Amino acid sequence: MSINKVILVGNVGRDPEIRHLDSGVAVATFTLATSETYTAKNGERVTTTEWHNIVLWRGLAEVAEKYVKKGKQLYIEGRIRTRSYEDKEGQKKYVTEIFGDVMKLLGSRDNQGGAPGETPAKTEFKPPVAEDPDFPTEGGDDDLPF
Secondary structure (H helix, E strand, C coil): CCCEEEEEEECCCCCCCCEEECCCCCEEEEEEEEEEECCCCCEEEEEEEEEEEEEEEHHHHHHHHHHCHHHHHEEEEEEEEEEEEEEECCEEEEEEEEEEEEEEEEEECCCCCCCCCCCCCCEEECCCCCCCCCCCCCCCCCCCCC
């Protein structure tokens, strides 16, 4: 068994770029910065920032198009994917991306464009699980005991 799961909380580095495939499927790409602060041996506080390439598909991409802007704080849960391509000079290049499955908008509403002083806004979008034919994606009876 193996697991490929990533959880990130960081700030959006640039507004999402949205494109639509020929099939009409929406794809959003943007960067997310995560930072870590530690104290070096000499007592100096050091902050390092890691930049992540985020890719969102379908409904999640459409949510990002409407609500995600540069500087917003996000929670992203997904999988790591690495792909390769050849640049203009024929050199093989690699890019590592996070394919997001869950996204939550974090921060106060004034940070999200709402009224100042309101309670924190959290918006979550999880795509339906379509691989399981017994899992109802729309409607369906909810007879779960919890």
